[in-house]
Every structure is written in structure tokens, then in C-alpha cells.
Amino acid sequence: MKKFARIIGTGSYLPPKVVTNHDLEKTLDTNDEWIVARTGISERRIVEEEGTCDLAVEASNNALEMAGIDANELDLIILATTTPDKIFPATATMLQNQIGATCPAFDLQAVCAGFVFAMTTAQQYIENGGAKKVLVVGSETISRLVDQNDRSTAILFGDGAGAIVLSADDETGILHSKICSDGRYLSSLQVSNNRINELGFIQMSGNEVFKIAVNRLSNLAETTLQECDMTTEDLTWMVPHQANIRIITAVAKRIKLPMEKVVLTLDKHGNTSAASIPLALDVAVRDGRIKKGDKLMLEGIGGGFSWGGLLVEY
Ligand code: UT7
Numbered sequence: 001m002k003k004f005a006r007i008i009g010t011g012s013y014l015p016p017k018v019v020t021n022h023d024l025e026k027t028l029d030t031n032d033e034w035i036v037a038r039t040g041i042s043e044r045r046i047v048e049e050e051g052t053c054d055l056a057v058e059a060s061n062n063a064l065e066m067a068g069i070d071a072n073e074l075d076l077i078i079l080a081t082t083t084p085d086k087i088f089p090a091t092a093t094m095l096q097n098q099i100g101a102t103c104p105a106f107d108l109q110a111v112c113a114g115f116v117f118a119m120t121t122a123q124q125y126i127e128n129g130g131a132k133k134v135l136v137v138g139s140e141t142i143s144r145l146v147d148q149n150d151r152s153t154a155i156l157f158g159d160g161a162g163a164i165v166l167s168a169d170d171e172t173g174i175l176h177s178k179i180c181s182d183g184r185y186l187s188s189l190q191v192s193n194n195r196i197n198e199l200g201f202i203q204m205s206g207n208e209v210f211k212i213a214v215n216r217l218s219n220l221a222e223t224t225l226q227e228c229d230m231t232t233e234d235l236t237w238m239v240p241h242q243a244n245i246r247i248i249t250a251v252a253k254r255i256k257l258p259m260e261k262v263v264l265t266l267d268k269h270g271n272t273s274a275a276s277i278p279l280a281l282d283v284a285v286r287d288g289r290i291k292k293g294d295k296l297m298l299e300g301i302g303g304g305f306s307w308g309g310l311l312v313e314y
Helices: 021-025 032-039 052-067 091-099 111-127 183-188 206-227 245-254 273-286
Strands: 004-013 018-020 043-045 076-080 105-108 133-140 160-169 174-181 189-191 202-204 237-240 295-302 306-313
Touching: 004 052, 004 111, 004 174, 004 273, 018 021, 021 032, 032 245, 052 091, 052 133, 052 160, 052 273, 076 091, 076 111, 091 105, 091 133, 105 111, 111 133, 111 160, 111 174, 111 273, 111 295, 111 306, 133 273, 160 273, 174 206, 183 189, 183 206, 206 245, 206 295, 206 306, 237 245, 237 273, 273 295
Parallel strands: 076 105, 076 133, 237 295
Antiparallel strands: 004 160, 018 043, 133 160, 174 306, 189 202, 295 306
């Protein structure tokens, strides 16, 4: 019998330090009005001492608690991150140890699309019978890759973690998934260093990323709906990567999705890279917006470019 990968628990964690747009006005040539109007972001969380694993542990424990399972019942852990605490070992193995799991654990790197790539990988394991319970985490201390003197990026990014427990289910779960990459755009969005032992910061051609993001994400949403024999009206919620309110609004407009059906957290979280989708999902599950049976579309794009989407029955 076909198995589905069903979400049975969500969790998230934000580091306590809040950096508002007004805080940034003190050190950068920018202002709250510009940032809110151009991005939709009002504040973001930034780590002090915490590492990517620390954030992941908190989010994972919250997700395991909601799922009602112990860490030692997990068959696999996949951690999507662009900011591992060390080049090796994988931050996922540090997470495995700290939450008390014993299963295989690995990191996955697809920048802001990392969570969708990790969910799609977990889905394959579950549907093929290779795993019954999988922890999928997006955790980032992306502020470590941001030049805090560069106003084009320092206003955008924030730190945080989100986690999902997927379980093999006979009836429903992930209905459709698609991941894509196009490596021609290296210079549009990358870290500036060429060697791992050199210090690097995010460099981005914002306008170019913006246009490609709107185009690729709306095309992906349309083909996903077609392949599922569904229309926009069948969607209960869109949970997009939280990069820029104008990207999200433009995609929603192209696919004729009312903004009331879009989960938005970027005003308080900023762009948390691979963590943004599971963070937003957890917020909407815990505040009661997302309910059992809802049809969710999750979509994200990031450096590479890599992008992907999932259609999920919650
Ligand atoms: O997670 C996936 C990766 N990233 C993204 O998805 C980000 C995609 N891109 C964006 O979100 C937007 O392109 C940005 C928010 C980065 C920039 O917004 P924009 O509307 O594309 O602004 P722009 O770069 O075209 O700049 C417009 C103006 C310029 O001034 P002039 O030349 O018109 O006088 C900039 O110098 O705004 C100026 N500007 C700023 N002003 C105040 C640029 N950054 C700032 C700033 N504060 N922080």
C-alpha cells in the first residue's frame, strides 16, 4: 500500500535578541519606511552566542513534543542549513546527539530552498519504505554571513529554526513535490569568498533575484496545481519562503490567490533562509489557522538558483 509522508508535529525557535528597523537606522543609511515599503520587514532576530545547532535543538524538541514521539523513535534526521556550525561534522549529527536520537543524520544545502529540498528527500524515504518517522529541520544563523555595513542585505536577514516531524501514513500527507536548480546564476546571489577558510559575506543583485523569484515561483505554483488536478481555490494556505512581501504578493497575484490565504511572518522574522517556511508553518499551526485536512502549498527559492514547492494535506 502506498505510504504518504504526513506532518504530525511542528516546532520553531527564535533567538531572543530583536533588531528593529529603527535599530538599523542608527548604523546604516536606511530607514524604517523604506525597509517596510520595499520588503515588509519590521524586525528580525539575531543570534549572540547561540549556534545553528542550538536553535535546531529547541525547534526539534518542540516538534517532537507536538508529534508525541521520543527522539529515539526517529529513523532519519535531515537538517537544511546554509550556516552549519562547523564544516564537519554535519550539524545534523550534533543535533542527533543533543536530542537523544540514534538514527542517521545529515545536512542538506540548498540555501533558502533547503527546507523544501529536505522535505522532498524525506518524502522519498517514507514513500519507499526506508523510514517511518523523519525529523526535517531548517536552522540558520544567516546573520553570520551578512556584512552588517551593507544596507542591501543587513536589512533582510534574520536567524531562527523550524522543524517538522513526518510520519508514514496510509491516507494522506505530501501530495506533490518538485525541486529545481539552475546553476547559471552564481553571481546573482552568492557568498563572496572563494575558499572555505576565507571570510565571506552574502552578495546579491536584488533586482535580478526579485524578478527570477517571482517568475520561477509562480510558474512552479501553476504547474503544481495542474499536475494535482487542482485550482488555486482548492488551496487553504500558501506558506511561502519569507524573503520579501513584494515577491510573495506578486506570486499570489499571478496565481490569483487572495493574500488572506497567505501565511506571513516576515514582518517579525525577516528572511531566515532555510528556516523561514517551517517557522511560518509552526506559527500558523499553533495559532490555529492551519487545521487538519487543509491543503497547503509551500514554496521557496534561493541561491543557485535552487527552488521548489510542496503540496501538502495537513
Ligand atoms: O531569499 C532569497 C534571496 N533574496 C531575495 O529574494 C531578495 C530579492 N530582492 C529584494 O528583496 C529587493 O530587490 C531588495 C529589497 C533587496 C531591494 O529592493 P528594490 O526595490 O529592488 O530596491 P533597489 O535595489 O532597486 O534600490 C532602490 C533604491 C536605490 O536608490 P536610487 O538608486 O533609486 O536612488 C537604492 O540605492 O533604494 C536604495 N536603497 C536603499 N535605501 C534605503 C537600497 N537599499 C536601501 C536601504 N535603505 N536599505
